[in-house]
Amino acid sequence: MRFTFIMAFVATAVGCGKTPPASFRLNMVQATKTAAPESGMEKPWSSWANDRQKQVATILEAMYGTPDAPVALAETGLDLAKLQLAAGPVRSDIVGRKNGLYREHCAHCHGISGDGMGPTAAFLNPYPRDYRPGKYKFKSTWRDARPARDDLTRVLHDGVPGSSMPSFALLPPAKVDALVEYVRYLSMRGETELALYTYAEQELGVDDTMPTTKEFLVDEILTPIVEKWQGAEEARIPIAAVPTTLDFTKPGDDPANHESVARGRALFHGDGGCVKCHGVTALGDGQANDYDDWNKVIVEWGKEVAGGLGASQDDAGRAAWLHAATDVIEGDALRPRPIPPRNLRLGLYRGGRRPIDLYRRLYTGINGAPMPGVGPSGPGGKGSVADAEIWHIVNYIRSLPYEFDGELGADRPMVAKDRL
Amino acid sequence: MTRLPPLSIAAVILATLFLGDIVAADEWGTIKGKFVFGGAPPSAGELKVDKDPEVCGKHKLLAEELVVGADKGIANVVVFVRDKDVKVNPEAAKAAAAKVTLDNKDCRFDPHVAFVQVGQDLVVKNSDTVGHNSNIATVKNPPSNNLIPAGGETAIKFTSDEAVPAQVTCNIHPWMKGWLVVRPNPYGAVSKADGTFEIKDVPVGEVELQFWHEKAGYLGEMTIGGKAEKASKGRKKVAVAAGGTDLGEILLAPAVFQK
Numbered sequence: 001m002r003f004t005f006i007m008a009f010v011a012t013a014v015g016c017g018k019t020p021p022a023s024f025r026l027n028m029v030q031a032t033k034t035a036a037p038e039s040g041m042e043k044p045w046s047s048w049a050n051d052r053q054k055q056v057a058t059i060l061e062a063m064y065g066t067p068d069a070p071v072a073l074a075e076t077g078l079d080l081a082k083l084q085l086a087a088g089p090v091r092s093d094i095v096g097r098k099n100g101l102y103r104e105h106c107a108h109c110h111g112i113s114g115d116g117m118g119p120t121a122a123f124l125n126p127y128p129r130d131y132r133p134g135k136y137k138f139k140s141t142w143r144d145a146r147p148a149r150d151d152l153t154r155v156l157h158d159g160v161p162g163s164s165m166p167s168f169a170l171l172p173p174a175k176v177d178a179l180v181e182y183v184r185y186l187s188m189r190g191e192t193e194l195a196l197y198t199y200a201e202q203e204l205g206v207d208d209t210m211p212t213t214k215e216f217l218v219d220e221i222l223t224p225i226v227e228k229w230q231g232a233e234e235a236r237i238p239i240a241a242v243p244t245t246l247d248f249t250k251p252g253d254d255p256a257n258h259e260s261v262a263r264g265r266a267l268f269h270g271d272g273g274c275v276k277c278h279g280v281t282a283l284g285d286g287q288a289n290d291y292d293d294w295n296k297v298i299v300e301w302g303k304e305v306a307g308g309l310g311a312s313q314d315d316a317g318r319a320a321w322l323h324a325a326t327d328v329i330e331g332d333a334l335r336p337r338p339i340p341p342r343n344l345r346l347g348l349y350r351g352g353r354r355p356i357d358l359y360r361r362l363y364t365g366i367n368g369a370p371m372p373g374v375g376p377s378g379p380g381g382k383g384s385v386a387d388a389e390i391w392h393i394v395n396y397i398r399s400l401p402y403e404f405d406g407e408l409g410a411d412r413p414m415v416a417k418d419r420l
Numbered sequence: 421m422t423r424l425p426p427l428s429i430a431a432v433i434l435a436t437l438f439l440g441d442i443v444a445a446d447e448w449g450t451i452k453g454k455f456v457f458g459g460a461p462p463s464a465g466e467l468k469v470d471k472d473p474e475v476c477g478k479h480k481l482l483a484e485e486l487v488v489g490a491d492k493g494i495a496n497v498v499v500f501v502r503d504k505d506v507k508v509n510p511e512a513a514k515a516a517a518a519k520v521t522l523d524n525k526d527c528r529f530d531p532h533v534a535f536v537q538v539g540q541d542l543v544v545k546n547s548d549t550v551g552h553n554s555n556i557a558t559v560k561n562p563p564s565n566n567l568i569p570a571g572g573e574t575a576i577k578f579t580s581d582e583a584v585p586a587q588v589t590c591n592i593h594p595w596m597k598g599w600l601v602v603r604p605n606p607y608g609a610v611s612k613a614d615g616t617f618e619i620k621d622v623p624v625g626e627v628e629l630q631f632w633h634e635k636a637g638y639l640g641e642m643t644i645g646g647k648a649e650k651a652s653k654g655r656k657k658v659a660v661a662a663g664g665t666d667l668g669e670i671l672l673a674p675a676v677f678q679k
Contacts, residue, residue: 039640142562143564144562144564145562271572272569276471276551276592277591277592287594290594311678370553370555370565372553372565373566377562377565377576378562381574382574382575383566383574384566384572
């Protein structure tokens with residue numbers, strides 16, 4: 001017994017089996033995609049690109065720290081105490097409180113860097129969310145706005161039905177709070193990285209290095225990102241009063257709802273445009289070969305790279321870039337998957353099943369997904385369906401799982417018993 | 421009449437001198453040119469119309485990522501003045517009051533590349549008999565994706581310029597692709613079907629132009645007036661003369677578009 005203990009001690013002391021400290025991975029897809037070679041480069045492309053990646057990594061570490069030691073710049077408004085509770089390896093602090101919550105609960109799917117590429121990610125459908133672009137689907141804010149804190153809290157509390165995201169309702173609120181803060185931190189970090197690549201692609205010449213002044217990094221790059229996150233609490237969409245011709249406490253086939261459901265059906269097939277993707281049957285069998293924004297980047301860039309490899313390659317820099325791009329698409333991204341429109345006859349709604357949840361999905365559409373909004377795109381705008389009328393579509397959608405399939409008429413899809 | 425203190429007199433003299441300067445610089449010239457394809461014009465492929473075939477299938481829709489006319493003129497090349505602090509001609513500034521229309525017509529975006537200024541009204545409408553959605557992937561402005569029912573329209577204003585044109589797509593009809601150029605001033609153009617472009621009333625002096633095309637990205641290699649030029653990120657400084665500056669034929673090699 002004592003011998004084993006000593007051996008274990010020796011093993012730790014010499015570093016045998018010791019894991020290296022966790023580190024953030026660069027967004028290699030964006031780092032490579034935005035670093036297409038230009039004519040007149042003196043260095044070989046790979047060492048030129050490597051230099052730029054090092055500059056970005058150094059800047060990011062200075063602004064955000066490491067997975068074990070996060071940094072919260074005052075300008076971000078992030079709460080360092082919360083981040084420290086969530087960051088780092090799973091461990092107990094001096095009062096016996098568990099730390100390292102992100103790695104305990106989230107990292108295996110969402111990845112250390114919040115890139116949605118944890119070890120289990122490839123086996124999940126849908127893939128875990130990649131926080132880095134700062135886009136979230138299920139929220140109460142305008143489509144382009146960031147989610148409010150309570151939107152993220154709700155997703156953690158309820159999970160995402162129909163996906164692999166479980167509910168964390170058993171965690172005490174303080175821990176959920178810390179995780180929400182850490183997700184915001186990973187998003188801000190990811191958005192900062194993206195903004196640096198975009199800046200380099202659009203502004204920097206071949207021989208320029210990334211500026212490292214406070215004016216540039218904080219005022220020009222960080223501030224617009226932070227403003228979006230801080231503005232989220234005030235960016236809620238308006239919620240129209242529920243029309244009196246509609247009663248959500250009663251089922252869709254109740255006479256009290258007949259008129260409303262009929263109106264919802266008319267909008268579903270008409271100005272709402274829902275049938276275009278969800279299909280006449282509402283089984284999600286309309287336009288079904290589209291991708292969400294996260295996957296689309298890979299698909300479109302993949303096509304460009306494949307096309308480039310097919311063309312003549314007399315330029316060494318370009319050839320090096322194309323091969324690096326191929327490696328990145330295969331090794332640093334998950335294989336893209338199309339996003340099928342939701343089958344509305346299952347009664348399973350990823351963003352929540354309450355009427356208000358469906359209202360929000362319809363009003364702004366789903367950020368990052370192809371689903372467009374039927375409400376206005378911003379305050380004061382005009383949507384394709386009046387705000388109050390959206391409630392009728394909600395009512396109709398809620399009635400769909402209970403609609404007799406005889407009501408589908410000629411649109412009824414063929415099932416096994418029809419063929420016999 | 422009260423006597424002006426000496427300081428005010430000095431100020432008046434200075435102001436006059438300064439104003440005089442502005443008046444002297446108030447000369448404007450037009451930049452024009454023509455993009456020419458340096459090879460046999462490629463034929464545009466036919467698009468696969470597999471959604472709403474009863475409406476969209478009626479039109480023979482061709483790919484528009486590289487449109488070269490019979491006389492080799494290249495359409496849809498974007499040119500704009502890059503200088504942020506460029507002085508704007510009051511006449512040219514009036515263009516911002518007009519509305520720009522981006523139509524979903526015959527299951528394509530019309531125009532294929534639209535030019536809009538910051539603060540100008542962009543009306544996105546749908547002249548088709550089927551619903552469309554216009555997914556506008558702006559970077560500095562909030563991206564939007566609105567459903568536009570048959571015959572419907574929506575208006576958008578932009579608060580910031582976009583460094584590169586933003587892609588516009590319709591998720592319902594995946595072949596539909598268009599572009600939106602958002603600039604802080606009227607100094608930009610999209611080349612016409614014959615490859616020509618014109619940017620009117622640019623202040624005389626040197627300006628930096630940026631050239632972009634959807635298939636080629638920044639135009640880094642151009643042959644202007646018979647002289648091969650390399651333009652990092654498609655940027656090129658141009659001297660604008662009072663009588664106008666004609667860049668003449670801007671020859672783009674087919675390799676530029678092989679991406």
